[in-house]
Amino acid sequence: xxxxxxxxxxxxxxxxxxxxxxxxxxxxxxxxxxxxxxxxxxxxxxxxxxxxxxxxxxxxxxxxxxxxxx
Amino acid sequence: xxxxxxxxxxxxxxxxxxxxxxxxxxxxxxxxxxxxxxxxxxxxxxxxxxxxxxxxxxxxxxxxxxxxxxxxxxxxxxxxxxxxxxxxxxxxxxxxxxxxxxxxxxxxxxxxxxxxxxxxxxxxxxxxxxxxxxxxxxxxxxxxxxxxxxxxxxxxxxxxxxxxxxxxxxxxxxxxxxxxxxxxxxxxxxxxxxxxxxxxxxxxxxxxxxxxxxxxxxxxxxxxxxxxxxxxxxxxxxxxxxxxxxxxxxxxxxxxxxxxxxxxxxxxxxxxxxxxxxxxxxxxxxxxxxxxxxxxxxxxxxxxxxxxxxxxxxxxxxxxxxxxxxxxxxxxxxxxxxxxxxxxxxxxxxxxxxxxxxxxxxxxxxxxxxxxxxxxxxxxxxxxxxxxxxxxxxxxxxxxxxxxxxxxxxxxxxxxxxxxxxxxxxxxxxxxxxxxxxxxxxxxxxxxxxxxxxxxxxxxxxxxxxxxxxxxxxxxxxxxxxxxxxxxxxxxxxxxxxxx
Numbered sequence: 001x002x003x004x005x006x007x008x009x010x011x012x013x014x015x016x017x018x019x020x021x022x023x024x025x026x027x028x029x030x031x032x033x034x035x036x037x038x039x040x041x042x043x044x045x046x047x048x049x050x051x052x053x054x055x056x057x058x059x060x061x062x063x064x065x066x067x068x069x070x
Numbered sequence: 071x072x073x074x075x076x077x078x079x080x081x082x083x084x085x086x087x088x089x090x091x092x093x094x095x096x097x098x099x100x101x102x103x104x105x106x107x108x109x110x111x112x113x114x115x116x117x118x119x120x121x122x123x124x125x126x127x128x129x130x131x132x133x134x135x136x137x138x139x140x141x142x143x144x145x146x147x148x149x150x151x152x153x154x155x156x157x158x159x160x161x162x163x164x165x166x167x168x169x170x171x172x173x174x175x176x177x178x179x180x181x182x183x184x185x186x187x188x189x190x191x192x193x194x195x196x197x198x199x200x201x202x203x204x205x206x207x208x209x210x211x212x213x214x215x216x217x218x219x220x221x222x223x224x225x226x227x228x229x230x231x232x233x234x235x236x237x238x239x240x241x242x243x244x245x246x247x248x249x250x251x252x253x254x255x256x257x258x259x260x261x262x263x264x265x266x267x268x269x270x271x272x273x274x275x276x277x278x279x280x281x282x283x284x285x286x287x288x289x290x291x292x293x294x295x296x297x298x299x300x301x302x303x304x305x306x307x308x309x310x311x312x313x314x315x316x317x318x319x320x321x322x323x324x325x326x327x328x329x330x331x332x333x334x335x336x337x338x339x340x341x342x343x344x345x346x347x348x349x350x351x352x353x354x355x356x357x358x359x360x361x362x363x364x365x366x367x368x369x370x371x372x373x374x375x376x377x378x379x380x381x382x383x384x385x386x387x388x389x390x391x392x393x394x395x396x397x398x399x400x401x402x403x404x405x406x407x408x409x410x411x412x413x414x415x416x417x418x419x420x421x422x423x424x425x426x427x428x429x430x431x432x433x434x435x436x437x438x439x440x441x442x443x444x445x446x447x448x449x450x451x452x453x454x455x456x457x458x459x460x461x462x463x464x465x466x467x468x469x470x471x472x473x474x475x476x477x478x479x480x481x482x483x484x485x486x487x488x489x490x491x492x493x494x495x496x497x498x499x500x501x502x503x504x505x506x507x508x509x510x511x512x513x514x515x516x517x518x519x520x521x522x523x524x525x526x527x528x529x530x531x532x533x534x535x536x537x538x539x540x541x542x543x544x545x546x547x548x549x550x551x552x553x554x555x556x557x558x559x560x561x562x563x564x565x566x567x568x569x570x
Contacts, residue, residue, distance in 0.1 A: 011131050014099045021098070046098060066098045 003049040012048040013063060021067045073160035076172040076201065077138070077153030078192040079145045081355065082403030083316055085195025087172070089139045090150060092157035097133030103154070105138030108146035108354060117148070117177050118155045125181035125228040130162045144400045146354050148176035149186040152205065155228060156235070166235045171203040171223075172196050173231070175210070181228040185209035190319035190329060193217040194312070205231055211244035213319055213329035216312060246330065256297035256336065260473040264464035268295055271455040271564060273477050276302035277484040278543030280536075281389065281411040281450060283374070286457030288421045292414035295457070296370045297336070299412055301474035303367070304482045305332040310366050313406065317358050317365055335367030337409075341376040349384045349394055349407075356396040356403050361388050364409040374413040375442040382447050385411070389450045413451070415443070425459055452536045453564040484546035503535055510542045511552035519555050523562050537561045 004012040016024075024044050032038050046066040050059040074091045088105075101115050123129050136154055138145055152175040160166045174192055176184040189210040196204055197220040204222050206214050211224035223241040225231045233239040259269060268284060272295060275282040282299075284292040306314065315329040327335060339348060339360040346352050350359035361369055371377060388394045392408035417423035418431045419439050431439070448454075491509070507517065520541075524534055538553070540561035545553045 011099070013131060016098050063096060063098060068097075 001047045001049065003051055005051045005053075005055075007050075012050065013046055013061060013066075016046050016066065024067050071161045073157055075153040075156040075160065075168050076196075077150045078172055078174050078196055079143065079147070079149070080188045080191050080195075080320065081143070081401055082405055083191050083313075083320070083358075085192040086140075086143050087196060087199060087201070088143070088145060088150070088153075090153040090157045091137045091139060092154070092161040093135045093137075094130050094158075094161045095133040095135070099131045100133045101136075102134070103136045103138070105136075105141050106144050107138060108144070110148045111138070111145060111150055114148065114151050114154055114177075117179060118151055118158065120179040121151070121177035121181040121228055122155055122159065124179060125232070127159060127228075127232070128162070130158070134158060134161075144355060147186060147188075148184075149174045149188070149192075151175065151177035152183065152228070152231065156231065159232060166232060167237065168235055170201065171205060171235070172201050173205045175205065175207040175225070177228060183207035183225050183227065183231075187322040188320045189214050190216065190312075190324075191316040193220055193222070194316060196220060205234075205241075208244075212246070213315065213324055215244040215246040216315070216329055256300050257294055258301060258474045259295075259298045259477055260471050262291055262295055262298060262471060264460045264471075265291055265295065265457055266471075268455050268457045269471065269477075271453045272299055272302060273481060273547065274540065274543050274564075275299065275410055275412070275453055276477070277481045277547050278488070278540065279408075279410050280452040280540055280543065282413070282453040282455070283448075283451045284412070284414045284455060284457050285417050286414075287425045287427070287459050288416060290457045290459050292457050293372055296368075296372070296412045296414055297338075298474060299368050299370075299410070300334055300336045302478050302481055303334045304478060304485065306334055306366055308332070314365050314367070317362050317405065320358055321363065323363070335364055336370065337361075337364040337367070338370040338372060341371070341373050341378075343377075343381070345378075345381050345384055348381050349388065350396050350405055351398075355401060356398055356405075358405045359394075361385065361394060361407040361409060362405040365406045366408055367410070369409040369411050371411070371413045374415040375439060379442060379444065382443065386446055386450065411451070417456070424456070427459070449530055449532055450536075452540050452561075455564060480547055483549070484543065487546045487549070488543075503531070503538070506535060506538055510538060510545075512538070512541075512558075513552055513554050516541070516553055516555045516558040519558050520562070523559075527562070527565070529565075533565065537565055540564060 002012040002015050043065040044067040046063040048061040049057050052058040071094045074089050077088045077090050079086050079088055103111060103115060119129055153173040155177060156168055156173055174189055176186050178184055185207040189206055190213040193204055193214040194217050197217045202221060204214055204220055205225055208224035208226050211222055214222040222244040224244045225241055234241045271282055274280060286292055311332045314335055318324050318327050337360045348359050349361055350356055388407040393404055394407045395402060395404045418429050419435050420429055420431050423429040541553045541557040544557040544560050
């Protein structure tokens with residue numbers, strides 16, 4: 001989940017860059033190893049949240065299976 | 071959502087149409103370009119994205135893949151920017167109709183269009199393949215519009231292109247520029263004082279396309295005469311002129327020589343030129359060199375003996391085949407290179423061998439100097455004349471010589487005579503020396519003279535044929551139907567001077 005109040009630094013989904021994707025994949029693998037779910041199919045989705053001035057959610061974009069590959 | 075747009079690249083002088091496919095998929099924002107691209111095309115990602123945003127369009131915040139097909143053709147340069155932008159915009163929204171239209175331009179960050187090299191050969195290829203419209207930067211419009219059957223749309227901004235494709239605000243097609251031709255840049259032959267025999271050789275070279283070597287002491291007028299040669303050459307046929315302009319377009323040199331110019335080119339590379347600068351090459355896909363820029367014109371090598379020998383040897387095949395093939399790891403390309411070679415040289419290092427002033431070079435220097443131009447190169451130079459020092463009387467008292475326009479008239483009629491002869495199928499295909507001699511209508515006495523003198527001069531097989539060709543040109547200039555003894559004698563004289 002990634003939230004942004006404005007787009008001056010690009011939309012929230014753009015902040016999920018290669019580095020963050022790598023971290024998310026590592027995180028997922030660690031989680032699968034610790035909970036013994038290596039065989040279980042899984043995916044990473046990204047929820048991009050645009051906030052309004054009072055920090056309410058103005059817009060949500062759901063990107064399914066956003067982080068692919070090794 | 072998938073959409074495409076047509077772009078173009080070049081391999082040598084041949085254009086290769088490229089389909090630019092854009093696919094927008096769900097996923098995190100990403101932009102990849104594939105299809106055997108070079109660095110400039112990878113950098114297009116940043117240019118295209120900024121140009122699209124600054125043009126007031128929304129850049130899709132999703133996973134964008136652009137493919138340049140056919141994938142096996144190496145592609146380079148920034149000319150795909152516009153096609154990539156159009157393909158991405160089309161994939162993102164409907165209502166943009168790019169059917170039958172090709173796009174060749176670089177994009178600036180502020181969404182304006184920039185010109186690229188090679189638009190003319192690309193336009194020729196696209197027209198031949200039945201493409202109806204071509205969008206280019208307005209600076210490229212004049213050259214592209216020279217191609218028949220192609221509607222050229224000049225644009226200055228990406229917004230204009232999109233408005234046009236949406237059918238909102240059509241772009242006015244470009245018209246080919248008027249034949250604004252600067253006159254011959256070189257001196258007029260009338261400005262050259264004296265030097266009758268060298269002028270005669272110039273005339274023969276212009277009429278028959280024979281290679282010419284001028285030897286003489288410094289300051290005798292060799293360079294000036296070589297520069298006057300283009301003024302003796304007739305205008306090019308429109309097709310031939312287009313081919314020459316296409317070569318200039320590839321190198322981005324159309325500012326030097328307008329695309330609609332019909333004048334034969336004159337190239338005079340300095341002797342410090344690199345070998346790839348002379349014959350073609352360079353990094354990536356090979357570029358045409360000076361010999362191709364001189365196509366259907368004149369290549370002037372001043373101070374011939376100062377050119378590195380390897381450069382001169384590289385001229386051997388182009389001089390015979392009128393084309394040069396450059397093989398690179400990525401592709402082999404062929405450029406036309408049908409030029410008249412005019413070379414100037416001093417007879418020796420001090421420059422005064424055979425001159426009244428006297429030569430003070432020693433024998434070893436002379437031999438070394440002589441060896442700089444190899445036999446095979448000399449064998450390809452049909453007309454070898456000396457340009458002696460002029461006396462005071464020749465310079466200040468002599469009468470004005472013929473103007474270039476007068477000589478050009480004779481050259482034109484000689485060329486007409488030759489093309490009339492070549493139209494005859496029997497003469498057009500004559501290859502063996504004897505068939506050539508028959509088709510040239512060589513008189514028996516002239517044949518005997520050629521046999522006698524040729525053996526004495528130890529002419530090569532090529533030498534015999536070349537003497538015959540020069541003699542035929544001399545007869546054409548005189549308006550003679552057959553080649554007589556005098557023509558053979560004159561032709562032998564031009565070849566013999568150096569061999570003797």
